[in-house]
Amino acid sequence: MKTQVCIIGGGPSGLLISQLLHLQGIDSVVLERHSREYVLARIRAGVLEHGFADLMREAKCGERMEREGEIHEGFFISDAGVTKRRVDLKKYSGGNSVIVYGQTELTRDLYDARANMGGKVIHNVEDVKLHDLKSGAPYVTYRDGDEIKRIDCDYVVGADGFHGVSRKSIPKDVLKEYEKIYPFGWLGVLSRTKPVSPELIYARHERGFALCSLRSQVLSRYYIQVPLTDKEEDWSDEAFWEELKKRLPAEDAAKMQTGPSIEKSIAPLRSFVAEPMRYGNLFLAGDSAHIVPPTGARGLNSAASDIYYLYHAMVAHYKKGDDRGLDGYSAKALARVWKAQRFSWWMTTLLHTFPDTIPYDRRLQDIDLDYLFSSDAAMASLAENYVGLPF
Numbered sequence: 001m002k003t004q005v006c007i008i009g010g011g012p013s014g015l016l017i018s019q020l021l022h023l024q025g026i027d028s029v030v031l032e033r034h035s036r037e038y039v040l041a042r043i044r045a046g047v048l049e050h051g052f053a054d055l056m057r058e059a060k061c062g063e064r065m066e067r068e069g070e071i072h073e074g075f076f077i078s079d080a081g082v083t084k085r086r087v088d089l090k091k092y093s094g095g096n097s098v099i100v101y102g103q104t105e106l107t108r109d110l111y112d113a114r115a116n117m118g119g120k121v122i123h124n125v126e127d128v129k130l131h132d133l134k135s136g137a138p139y140v141t142y143r144d145g146d147e148i149k150r151i152d153c154d155y156v157v158g159a160d161g162f163h164g165v166s167r168k169s170i171p172k173d174v175l176k177e178y179e180k181i182y183p184f185g186w187l188g189v190l191s192r193t194k195p196v197s198p199e200l201i202y203a204r205h206e207r208g209f210a211l212c213s214l215r216s217q218v219l220s221r222y223y224i225q226v227p228l229t230d231k232e233e234d235w236s237d238e239a240f241w242e243e244l245k246k247r248l249p250a251e252d253a254a255k256m257q258t259g260p261s262i263e264k265s266i267a268p269l270r271s272f273v274a275e276p277m278r279y280g281n282l283f284l285a286g287d288s289a290h291i292v293p294p295t296g297a298r299g300l301n302s303a304a305s306d307i308y309y310l311y312h313a314m315v316a317h318y319k320k321g322d323d324r325g326l327d328g329y330s331a332k333a334l335a336r337v338w339k340a341q342r343f344s345w346w347m348t349t350l351l352h353t354f355p356d357t358i359p360y361d362r363r364l365q366d367i368d369l370d371y372l373f374s375s376d377a378a379m380a381s382l383a384e385n386y387v388g389l390p391f
Helices: 012-023 038-043 050-058 065-070 105-116 238-248 250-255 298-318 324-351 359-372 374-386
Strands: 005-008 028-031 071-072 074-079 084-086 098-100 120-122 124-131 140-142 146-154 155-158 178-193 201-205 212-216 221-227 261-275 283-284
Touching: 005 012, 012 028, 012 050, 012 105, 012 298, 038 105, 050 065, 050 098, 050 298, 065 105, 071 221, 074 359, 084 374, 098 212, 105 120, 178 238, 201 324, 221 238, 238 250, 238 261, 261 324, 283 324, 298 324, 324 359, 324 374
Parallel strands: 005 028, 005 155, 028 120, 074 201, 155 283
Antiparallel strands: 071 098, 074 084, 124 140, 140 146, 178 221, 178 261, 201 212, 212 221
């Protein structure tokens, strides 16, 4: 098989760039190691920057997002289960907002769009290998049953996540990796219950961080900070709800609707960046190149900026013979990635309870939070980063 762009990874990043390129007449093939059903069963982020929403519209995949997604113009931060103050995103970001729309639904929309346009998405591929990346004729091989198949292409996009083959195809003496492992994780529960708040609540508490989020007005997503040693089976639904309520203001705990969990999982918190994001004719995008803690909802949105830069660079190459975007992709993408890393690190540091924190550091958290709500400049910085820095 021959194509212009071979995309490794059938998650939202890979599907989105495939869809965008298709609309510009640029051919691509997407390889995904799992089934479509498996990909759509993954529960992920649900807060989209306005820039990501614009990309979905440009990809002609935004109709259901517009209809079912919820525009949020702010969120709450509670402290010690006592105070609860609102961050007015629209006011402090110059009129912008975010859209709450689950990544699972977004991915479903992208799959449907690729199917409707006859897009080539190949599932359940095994033993994917990238070849001759530094040459002008790279190719990708994969196993389908007992048969090895080959795809010749101009470029390879590695959108296959942290554990994928793409980043591992870059020589170790070329790749530089930065990583920070946090000493806790998030236990998340999805429940078919009415959300406790119309906007997200980020809760700082001495017992640990908590987050009240939602997917719709009948589907709630809640998280609590837990030690890395905890496992899902350690937490019954009843124990989860009891602990969550202890970390929230009394008025919210009292009105919270509880119910059986639809999904329950623990995600360890990690920050990670790989440099460079280009090697020869391989371009990394999304989790294959960078990961952030979910605090502040930067993960999926950082992937969107990669896709924005790479999509426009490829259009310039194929339509105008202009390679400046491709040549500058890694530096441009990483500049925004590191800003997202800083913001996620700051929010994580501000709101979580760290093991063995000394009283001095605890007081600095107090002062940082107080300063945030006393300064228009600090609030503007938070709002600007949360709704999304410009591409």
